[in-house]
Amino acid sequence: xxxxxxxxxxxxxxxxxxxxxxxxxxxxxxxxxxxxxxxxxxxxxxxxxxxxxxxxxxxxxxxxxxxxxxxxxxxxxxxxxxxxxxxxxxxxxxxxxxxxxxxxxxxxxxxxxxxxxxxxxxxxxxxxxxxxxxxxxxxxxxxxxxxxxxxxxxxxxxxxxxxxxxxxxxxxxxxxxxxxxxxxxxxxxxxxxxxxxxxxxxxxxxxxxxxxxxxxxxxxxxxxxxxxxxxxxxxxxxxxxxxxxxxxxxxxxxxxxxxxxxxxxxxxxxxxxxxxxxxxxxxxxxxxxxxxxxxxxxxxxxxxxxxxxxxxxxxxxxxxxxxxxxxxxxxxxxxxxxxxxxxxxxxxxxxxxxxxxxxxxxxxxxxxxxxxxxxxxxxxxxxxxxxxxxxxxxxxxxxxxxxxxxxxxxxxxxxxxxxxxxxxxxxxxxxxxxxxxxxxxxxxxxxxxxxxxxxxx
Ligand code: NAD
Numbered sequence: 001x002x003x004x005x006x007x008x009x010x011x012x013x014x015x016x017x018x019x020x021x022x023x024x025x026x027x028x029x030x031x032x033x034x035x036x037x038x039x040x041x042x043x044x045x046x047x048x049x050x051x052x053x054x055x056x057x058x059x060x061x062x063x064x065x066x067x068x069x070x071x072x073x074x075x076x077x078x079x080x081x082x083x084x085x086x087x088x089x090x091x092x093x094x095x096x097x098x099x100x101x102x103x104x105x106x107x108x109x110x111x112x113x114x115x116x117x118x119x120x121x122x123x124x125x126x127x128x129x130x131x132x133x134x135x136x137x138x139x140x141x142x143x144x145x146x147x148x149x150x151x152x153x154x155x156x157x158x159x160x161x162x163x164x165x166x167x168x169x170x171x172x173x174x175x176x177x178x179x180x181x182x183x184x185x186x187x188x189x190x191x192x193x194x195x196x197x198x199x200x201x202x203x204x205x206x207x208x209x210x211x212x213x214x215x216x217x218x219x220x221x222x223x224x225x226x227x228x229x230x231x232x233x234x235x236x237x238x239x240x241x242x243x244x245x246x247x248x249x250x251x252x253x254x255x256x257x258x259x260x261x262x263x264x265x266x267x268x269x270x271x272x273x274x275x276x277x278x279x280x281x282x283x284x285x286x287x288x289x290x291x292x293x294x295x296x297x298x299x300x301x302x303x304x305x306x307x308x309x310x311x312x313x314x315x316x317x318x319x320x321x322x323x324x325x326x327x328x329x330x331x332x333x334x335x336x337x338x339x340x341x342x343x344x345x346x347x348x349x350x351x352x353x354x355x356x357x358x359x360x361x362x363x364x365x366x367x368x369x370x371x372x373x374x375x376x377x378x379x380x381x382x383x384x385x386x387x388x389x390x391x392x393x394x395x396x397x398x399x400x401x402x403x404x405x406x407x408x409x410x411x412x413x414x415x416x417x418x419x420x421x422x423x424x425x426x427x428x429x430x431x432x433x434x435x436x437x438x439x440x441x442x443x444x445x446x447x448x449x450x451x452x453x454x455x456x457x
Pocket of ligand 1: 112113114115116117121139140141142143169170171174175188189190191192193194196211212213214244245246333335361403408
């Protein structure tokens with residue numbers, strides 16, 4: 001039966017108002033159902049993403065399916081305690097009473113996903129939204145068309161549309177969708193489109209979470225374990241052919257260890273054997289992005305790599321050295337397998353220079369020097385990051401994941417995801433006896449004196 005999207009949104013509002021989604025057993029039942037569907041459709045999910053950009057089963061399992069399953073397991077285990085009203089202390093002026101923070105679902109929410117980790121980025125927010133007791137419409141990215149279709153098949157054939165529905169569409173359909181009223185919009189994608197979503201949401205005062213991008217630096221100082229740093233940076237940069245929002249975008253290397261470090265980097269690029277069609281290296285998603293990336297390669301600055309294949313949409317892992325801040329490649333998020341390298345001689349100066357740029361989604365520091373670690377933590381503002389690793393902070397559900405400034409608003413994962421899709425309702429319950437008279441008229445100097453004393457003024 002065909003239904004207009006506006007009709008589905010209305011049905012979700014209606015269904016939410018029956019309060020069924022607030023029942024913990026109801027939420028768990030559907031989370032279990034989604035988990036079972038992901039497991040039974042594993043092959044379909046692998047096949048679709050392979051067709052979209054050649055992603056291997058290994059990468060799809062470790063960076064997508066296992067992520068979503070892990071989220072579901074987390075909520076199945078913690079849902080009761082997350083949804084429980086939390087008693088907090090009550091101050092003197094509110095005695096005799098008790099105070100409660102009461103988490104409640106927001107209502108009908110919209111999740112808009114990006115294409116680069118299509119399962120994780122569309123379904124992890126959906127899992128958090130359902131765990132928190134909402135109805136949800138998910139709009140996967142049309143750029144990864146086959147994965148979008150796989151998500152739609154799994155959801156729309158198995159869930160009631162008034163509870164969870166996958167809506168397919170590109171810019172035109174999403175523009176129309178954003179005209180409808182939601183109780184929350186969770187968007188993952190570029191900063192440019194994030195602003196469009198924010199503006200549309202403001203018309204209805206709809207709260208948003210914006211998971212955006214940016215240029216995330218990796219800094220390597222002379223006090224780093226260079227072998228470990230090179231191995232981890234190569235892995236993080238070239239996973240998914242660099243099409244990862246938290247990938248190290250560019251490398252800042254201390255001048256005295258530059259040559260040694262670049263040699264170690266290229267050693268690992270060779271060891272990891274990134275070939276077109278290999279099981280662990282993907283192609284560029286489409287010609288538009290391929291052409292954009294090729295235009296960023298300055299042949300005179302190629303240190304290693306630099307070749308590409310138009311037909312296969314393949315770009316070799318490429319390291320570009322002697323880059324300066326004004327080079328074209330430093331003006332936008334790269335989102336591909338190109339690693340520009342800038343060297344520095346003074347750690348404090350380079351930190352100050354990063355502080356002048358837009359706040360990145362991630363930042364990485366490789367060093368064993370505790371003073372450098374402290375400066376990194378205290379001076380740099382970024383969404384999240386690692387010391388002596390890259391990207392792995394995402395793998396800890398006890399850490400919030402999200403940006404700051406231009407790289408995003410809000411966060412999710414674990415309890416943070418639950419809170420993102422909840423309203424924390426404050427309730428003060430008073431006894432109907434034992435109340436002092438001081439707040440009621442007629443006022444007097446004596447009453448004011450007591451109030452001043454109580455609030456320590
Ligand atoms: P995008 O902004 O082009 O698209 C994201 C979503 O917005 C898609 O579903 C798309 O259909 C929709 N969209 C596109 N144009 C629109 C418009 N004009 N109006 C309404 N909706 C529109 O991003 P992308 O190319 O899918 O992803 C790449 C970007 O996303 C990069 O900047 C990357 O850093 C960022 N990203 C961020 C995260 C994160 O978790 N913070 C994760 C992945 C990607």
